[in-house]
Amino acid sequence: xxxxxxxxxxxxxxxxxxxxxxxxxxxxxxALMADLFARGRRPAGPFALALGGCLVALAAAVSSLPAGPRxxxxxxxxxxxxxxxxxxxxxxxxxxxILFSWASGEIMGPRREHKGEFYALVALMxxxxxxxxxxxxxIMLYLSVELVSLTSYVMxxxxxxxxxxxxxxxxxxxFGSVSSGVMLYGLSxxxxxxxxxxxVEIRAALLAGRADNFALLVAMVFVxxxxxxxxxxxxxxxxxxxVYEGAPTPVTALFSVGPKAAxxxxxxxxxxxxxxxxxxxxxxxxxxAPDGVIVGPADWPLLIAILSVxxxxxxxxxxxxxxxxxxxxxxxSIAHVGYLLMGFLMLTAAGLEAIxxxxxxxxxMNLGAFLFVIALNNRLGGEEISDxxxxxxxxxxxxxxxxxxxxxxxxxxxTAGFIGKMYLFAEVINRHWFWLAVVGALNSVVSLxxxxxxxxxxxxxxxxRAPLRLEPLHTAVLILLAAPTLALGxxxxxxxxxxxxxxxxFAGLGG
Amino acid sequence: MIPACPxxxxxxxxxxxxxxxxxxxxxxxxFGLLALGIARLLRPHNxxxxxxxxxxxxxxxxxxxxxxxxxxxxxxxxxxxxFDVEVIFLYPWAVVFxxxxxxPGLGLLALLxxxxxxAILVVGLAYVWAKGDLDWVKSxxxxxxxxxxAGE
Numbered sequence: 001x002x003x004x005x006x007x008x009x010x011x012x013x014x015x016x017x018x019x020x021x022x023x024x025x026x027x028x029x030x031a032l033m034a035d036l037f038a039r040g041r042r043p044a045g046p047f048a049l050a051l052g053g054c055l056v057a058l059a060a061a062v063s064s065l066p067a068g069p070r071x072x073x074x075x076x077x078x079x080x081x082x083x084x085x086x087x088x089x090x091x092x093x094x095x096x097x098i099l100f101s102w103a104s105g106e107i108m109g110p111r112r113e114h115k116g117e118f119y120a121l122v123a124l125m126x127x128x129x130x131x132x133x134x135x136x137x138x139i140m141l142y143l144s145v146e147l148v149s150l151t152s153y154v155m156x157x158x159x160x161x162x163x164x165x166x167x168x169x170x171x172x173x174x175f176g177s178v179s180s181g182v183m184l185y186g187l188s189x190x191x192x193x194x195x196x197x198x199x200v201e202i203r204a205a206l207l208a209g210r211a212d213n214f215a216l217l218v219a220m221v222f223v224x225x226x227x228x229x230x231x232x233x234x235x236x237x238x239x240x241x242x243v244y245e246g247a248p249t250p251v252t253a254l255f256s257v258g259p260k261a262a263x264x265x266x267x268x269x270x271x272x273x274x275x276x277x278x279x280x281x282x283x284x285x286x287x288x289a290p291d292g293v294i295v296g297p298a299d300w301p302l303l304i305a306i307l308s309v310x311x312x313x314x315x316x317x318x319x320x321x322x323x324x325x326x327x328x329x330x331x332x333s334i335a336h337v338g339y340l341l342m343g344f345l346m347l348t349a350a351g352l353e354a355i356x357x358x359x360x361x362x363x364x365m366n367l368g369a370f371l372f373v374i375a376l377n378n379r380l381g382g383e384e385i386s387d388x389x390x391x392x393x394x395x396x397x398x399x400x401x402x403x404x405x406x407x408x409x410x411x412x413x414x415t416a417g418f419i420g421k422m423y424l425f426a427e428v429i430n431r432h433w434f435w436l437a438v439v440g441a442l443n444s445v446v447s448l449x450x451x452x453x454x455x456x457x458x459x460x461x462x463x464x465r466a467p468l469r470l471e472p473l474h475t476a477v478l479i480l481l482a483a484p485t486l487a488l489g490x491x492x493x494x495x496x497x498x499x500x501x502x503x504x505x506f507a508g509l510g511g
Numbered sequence: 512m513i514p515a516c517p518x519x520x521x522x523x524x525x526x527x528x529x530x531x532x533x534x535x536x537x538x539x540x541x542f543g544l545l546a547l548g549i550a551r552l553l554r555p556h557n558x559x560x561x562x563x564x565x566x567x568x569x570x571x572x573x574x575x576x577x578x579x580x581x582x583x584x585x586x587x588x589x590x591x592x593x594f595d596v597e598v599i600f601l602y603p604w605a606v607v608f609x610x611x612x613x614x615p616g617l618g619l620l621a622l623l624x625x626x627x628x629x630a631i632l633v634v635g636l637a638y639v640w641a642k643g644d645l646d647w648v649k650s651x652x653x654x655x656x657x658x659x660x661a662g663e
Contacts, residue, residue, distance in 0.1 A: 011620065029631065029634050032638055033634065033637075035638075036642075
């Protein structure tokens with residue numbers, strides 16, 4: 001399918017297939033300008049514009065789900081099923097982040113400056129993530145990753161007067177620039193080996209056997225390092241806990257789902273397009289895989305499998321010892337990357353469907369868990385597990401909703417997390433990676449322990465008894481997130497169909 | 512689109528190409544060590560604290576070299592880079608614009624796209640201007656005093 005696309009010169013009509021992204025860029029610019037005219041303590045203009053823009057982009061994305069791959073903007077960007085899925089996900093994540101930031105003390109508190117800028121940056125980040133999901137060229141890959149990274153650095157250091165926040169930002173910048181440099185080196189090697197910048201052309205060059213195997217391995221591992229940093233896979237995760245703890249909690253919530261999902265989107269597109277031969281057959285060197293043949297010298301699935309096991313085991317084991325809930329959720333998000341990587345290395349449509357479905361579910365439940373932390377931080381001024389003592393009597397419904405998120409993060413029925421994990425593990429077992437499935441299952445058991453530490457504090461540790469009332473906006477968004485977490489655990493067919501269509505329209509698996 | 516570079520064409524010879532680089536590196540390291548080693552053997556050994564003082568054109572050094580630079584330099588440098596990069600983008604565009612204008616439909620597209628690019632930069636300029644970041648002496652907005660160590 002992809003091969004039939006001709007080299008396109010950019011034209012105005014390209015923008016018709018780029019509506020959500022265009023909306024997000026315009027939103028960013030308008031919100032920035034509105035910030036200049038914002039008066040008073042709360043920047044209502046930028047907030048309303050950014051929220052409205054994200055919702056319009058979401059509506060545009062839902063109403064224009066791409067049928068097949070279409071290469072636009074001079075082959076820099078490809079709009080296909082995969083891009084269509086993620087351009088729905090990212091404005092949604094952006095809108096939820098904007099909503100709960102509005103009532104968060106960490107963002108809107110009296111000490112904060114540049115409040116309007118914050119909302120503009122969320123829209124810009126959503127744009128960057130959408131482009132990451134549809135980049136089809138090395139230049140666009142690098143540009144989009146940098147756009148998301150630069151926005152992240154600013155947002156991590158948003159609490160300018162807080163030492164923790166500025167430290168998080170600085171650490172993020174240093175780690176980010178080093179891995180970005182490593183990735184850039186890998187990209188330049190790749191260009192040197194093939195003489196091409198678009199993913200499809202790179203694959204053609206690799207299939208023709210133009211590249212030196214060893215140099216290709218080095219280049220690909222370097223690119224993997226850059227993208228691994230974006231999704232915070234071990235051993236590229238060192239920035240993650242510190243940044244997650246130091247950044248304002250709404251930003252942490254955004255980081256833990258947005259750039260991670262965008263990193264996965266880019267990883268899927270990049271590695272599946274460059275290293276998988278379409279439909280199998282034209283074997284170069286390498287091991288046979290179900291849906292095609294991998295180009296190159298390494299046993300890529302095994303390499304990713306090791307990465308996956310190390311990532312989930314490390315994340316879960318370190319999370320066990322955490323007492324700060326933000327740090328705990330940071331390590332748990334590392335563990336979830338490990339589960340997601342299991343689907344990545346299956347190299348099948350079913351594996352990709354499982355990843356996308358899990359990303360959708362993960363976005364909802366993880367945003368929910370973080371929103372709980374934000375809402376309580378507003379009232380209690382802290383985020384240690386011990387702060388939640390006796391919450392079941394102080395705010396029973398809120399505790400119950402957190403319980404739903406925790407069960408879902410563990411992967412227990414009847415929640416969405418269970419269904420997500422079920423699809424992932426089913427595909428792993430279908431492809432006879434039994435040892436991987438066993439390790440994954442054991443890890444889920446480990447994760448149960450630390451998630452239940454929070455539950456134990458809420459339900460069994462006696463604490464204050466005075467009733468606790470949250471911001472109405474926070475309660476509303478919590479319900480908005482808890483409802484699908486439960487509902488998707490019971491009836492998930494429409495969403496699974498949505499994801500299946502997205503993967504069917506993915507250019508990288510041969511259309 | 513872009514012809515494969517010679518490196519790819521002779522991929523079997525690539526290791527050989529890098530071997531040349533390796534030899535250069537090894538030779539460079541060896542030469543440096545050799546020079547230092549010979550100097551150590553020949554020179555007189557006569558340490559003196561004055562010899563360790565930072566060289567400041569013959570003057571006695573004052574204070575530490577580790578001073579804090581005003582953060583405003585950093586802002587100015589950032590603005591400079593933004594507008595420098597803008598010019599870098601404008602140049603190649605200007606060079607190929609005549610060819611683009613010859614192609615039907617592309618000329619207007621190229622012109623408007625560059626105008627759009629400049630318009631976005633103007634928004635950025637207007638933003639920093641209005642926020643007072645172009646003033647060397649920036650009036651600080653009233654802010655509650657005191658440093659905050661942890662989160663609020």
